[in-house]
Amino acid sequence: MKILRGLGVSAGVAVGPAQLIFPGHIKVSRTQIPPSEIPKEIKRLEEAIEATAQEIQRLKAQLPENLGEVHAILEAQRLIVKDPSLSSEAEALIRKGFNAEWALFKVLDRYRQAFAELPDEYFRERYQDLASMVEKVIFYLQGHRSGNAWEEKSIIVAQDLSPADTVGLKPDLTLAFVTEGGSRTSHTAIVARSLGIPAVVAAKGVLKEISPGDLVAVDGTTGEIFIAPEPEIIAEFSQRARRFQRLKERLHQVAHLEAQTKDGRRITLQANLDLPEEIPFVREYGAEGIGLFRTEYLYVSRRELPSEELLFETYRQVVESLRPYPVTIRTLDIGGDKFASGLELPEEINPALGLRAIRLCLKQEDLFRTQLRAILRASAYGQVKVMFPLISGVAEFLRARNFLERIKEELAQEGHPFDPEIQVGVMIEVPSAVAVADLLAKEADFFSIGTNDLIQYTLAIDRGNEEVSELYEPLHPAILRLIKATVEAGHREGIPVSMCGEMAGDLLYIPLLVGFELDELSMTPQSIPEVKLFIRELEFRHCRELVERVLHLTCQDEVKEAVAAVFGPRLQEFSKRLWSE
Amino acid sequence: MESKIEEEIEIRGPLGLHARPAAKLAKALAGIKAEVRLGKDERWVDARSILDVLTLAASGGTKLKVQAEGEEARKAVETVKGVLEAASV
Known part of the structure; x- marks a missing residue:
């Protein structure tokens, strides 16, 4: 058995024989x-x-x-x-x-x-x-007549697929797509999502490792690809498949329900958004707005920087179609691992600690001005919130906020409409921001905890580095304490605190996050129905008791055990019911 | 009857004049009796050819010239404007 990993871009699982396609060899x-x-x-x-x-x-x-x-x-x-x-x-x-x-x-x-x-x-x-x-x-x-050479249900493996190839492959004979190239925004991904076929893209090595006819198991949510999977894996995948099917069926029944614990604690569930094309899924899965609109796509996909008009039109389209729900736009979070071809950035030895996100924007004011003008103009068309990434202290946040105020004046003078009361938030992802969260809370309208970076910076772990990635622990007591401190600081000043990292979409963490009294959780849209149903089975006071207990524990394993001791059976029973009901 | 008309139009939408609006344009112009051309920086292409229209690379905010010549030139220009103004996605 061999395991490869790509980017899961269309949810669902499949197990079946591989069919390799090599286009482009005429x-x-x-x-x-x-x-x-x-x-x-x-x-x-x-x-x-x-x-x-x-x-x-x-x-x-x-x-x-x-x-x-x-x-x-x-x-x-x-x-x-x-x-x-x-x-x-x-x-x-x-x-x-x-x-x-x-x-x-x-x-x-x-x-x-x-x-x-x-x-x-x-x-x-x-x-x-x-x-x-x-x-x-x-x-x-040349006398070839098209049509599929195979009549057996297969998993399609290719370098990349054109939209016509993707649908030409007969949906009923296609179990899943796996491509060596591509990205979240490639046509294959969009088409696969609309057809409801699981897909994994950017799976390096699949063409070399997979031979035609190999049995392959694919999970379009996690991006996992198992080649010649062992029986336990196949059993596990048929469970995942059943679970996914149940969830899909129940989706429409739960979309209108509120995410509320049995004893009345209400939590707002929102979606993370990469592309405007994904809005239909956001609505279908019952999200109450966008908790994190990542806007880097518009910058990395082109050679020149996007114009104000382009940004404005994109934001306006998203904001209008989400109304009356809010859309939280994160300003440019580029630098570090990302790359903008329209920007001349110096090579950095340590990009994660270098010129990126808000630091870059405050240095390159034209870049920042263009985006903030577009965001503010879009705020005239619905409810828009804006948040700044990688804020490390109060002075930095105030510089960004004051800059925004200046741009409001500019727009007012030019006669452009915008929401003068637009909410401005801090993304909490640098440990120093947590240390001064009480001061930041006096200046900001909301907090949003970005767990991926917060964990990386707190534990000094690069998750992409295989040598140390096992030390990346979301349940490390340090992380739990930082989350608690952030929520408390925000609530003392009466501002809401949300979480928009991967942690928010994982059922195992939900009792803790509810117990921490987070107000909003933002996740991939597909996770929302499951998280919502689970929250409806919980009692807020049990979650709070759990939090009190785990804050005294010394390591991630102890925390996991404590969570499992209280909620493990319930989580298992919940999952079982989810796909047997 | 006018025989040759030229007007200017601004392309809207995040992707600009991309494949789908170009396809809509080609369909809408089918059957209209006029030669229709789109121009950017003195480069002119057949408005009915998706491929040539795409090579204009008219992103959002681009100003294009529309030129139509023939019996139904006015109708052709209005059709182009109608399609491109509706296509804000």
């Missing part, structure tokens, strides 16, 4: 067409184009109506095949005596160069859409 030869045969060759090209367009049309017709996003992507691909420039350029080459395959290949090459020069990543990447379509036409010309 061979085209050049032949001379005699003048008398030219009209026939042109007709051959037209027929191949028409057949390919019809194939896409057929794919579209098989899809359920409600997948608007996928329909639109396929329609664009169909029109790309039928593009007048594509056929007229290829025709002109055929008239010079080239065969249809070679003519298409030459036209594709010209577009490859034209697209490669474009300044914007989004537009550059559209070349792939064209290339996959032209490949299909060439395949047809």
Whole structure:
């Protein structure tokens, strides 16, 4: 058995045989067409184009109506095949005596160069859409007829998949997608989510490790891939699959319920958002707003920095579709492990402790101004909150907040509408911020605890470093004390405290988080129904008692034991019921 | 009857004039009797070709020129404006 890890981008689990796909390996030869045969060759090209367009049309017709996003992507691909420039350029080459395959290949090459020069990543990447379509036409010309070579339900493994490939793979025969390349925002991820097919992307090494026909187990939530899994793993996966199915079925029943403990403690459950495309899921899973809108995508996906208009339009769209719920926008959290191609950043020996997040924004005021203007302008369209990442002390927060105030004045003078009462929060992720949380609470409108960085900085552990990653302990007594201190400091000044790290979406931690009296928890949308149902089974006073007890313990293992002693059976029973009801 | 019209339009939306609005545009213009071209920085392309429209790389905030020539030039320009103004996603 071998375990690989990628990025889980579409929830669900699957176990089945692997099917490998290697697109992009067309061979085209050049032949001379005699003048008398030219009209026939042109007709051959037209027929191949028409057949390919019809194939896409057929794919579209098989899809359920409600997948608007996928329909639109396929329609664009169909029109790309039928593009007048594509056929007229290829025709002109055929008239010079080239065969249809070679003519298409030459036209594709010209577009490859034209697209490669474009300044914007989004537009550059559209070349792939064209290339996959032209490949299909060439395949047809070469006498291949498309269709799946297999009739068995399979897990599709590939370098990357075009949107047409993704749906062309017959949803009922596709158990899951695994790609070596791709990211959370690639088309494969979006299409897989809309089709409800589990998907893991950015899984380095899968093409090398997996052979056709290998049994593979895939979890699209955790990103785990087991090659030749052992029987226990297969059993575990069928449990996960059942659990996921139950959850999906109960989703609609619980979406409108409140997250409230048996004895009346109400907790707001919100979603973390990466992309505007994910808003339908946010609503479907019953989130009461966005607790963390990560906005880095707009910066890292392109060569130049995004304009104020682009940011404004994106934020406005999210804010309007979430109304009346609030959207909490985190300002640029770039630097460190992330990379903005539009920014000239110096190489740093220790980027995690270097020029990133709020530090970078306060140094590069134009960058900060553009984003804050866009956020403030979007605040006229719904309820917007803004929070600053990596705040390490009061002076830094006040500098950022004062800068925001100046921008409000600018906008007021220019006559732009915005919410003058916009709430401004501190992300608590540096230990020094916790040490002065009482002072910060007097200046901020809310706190939001970012557990991933708080744990990394408190324990001095780089989670990405395999040598030390086992020391990354969310239940370390230091972390628990910091969370408690943050909540208490916030509540003493009457401001709400939320948590938006991965910890908030894990059932095991929920009794502690409820006991800590956090007001809001923000997590991936898929986790919300489960967390909500679990909270409804808890009693606030038991959670508080648990917190009192664990604060005296000395290590993570003791804390785990204490949680398991009180809530373990209940958690097990809850999980069992969740998928047997 | 006007034979040649030119107007300016600003592209909105975070992704700009991307594949889907370009596809909508090609469909909407089908059957309209006019040559329709889009121009950016003196580069002109056929508005009915998604591929050529995409190579304009018109991101949000870009100002494009619309030029139409022929019997239904006015209708063509209004169609372009209608599609691109509605496409804010």
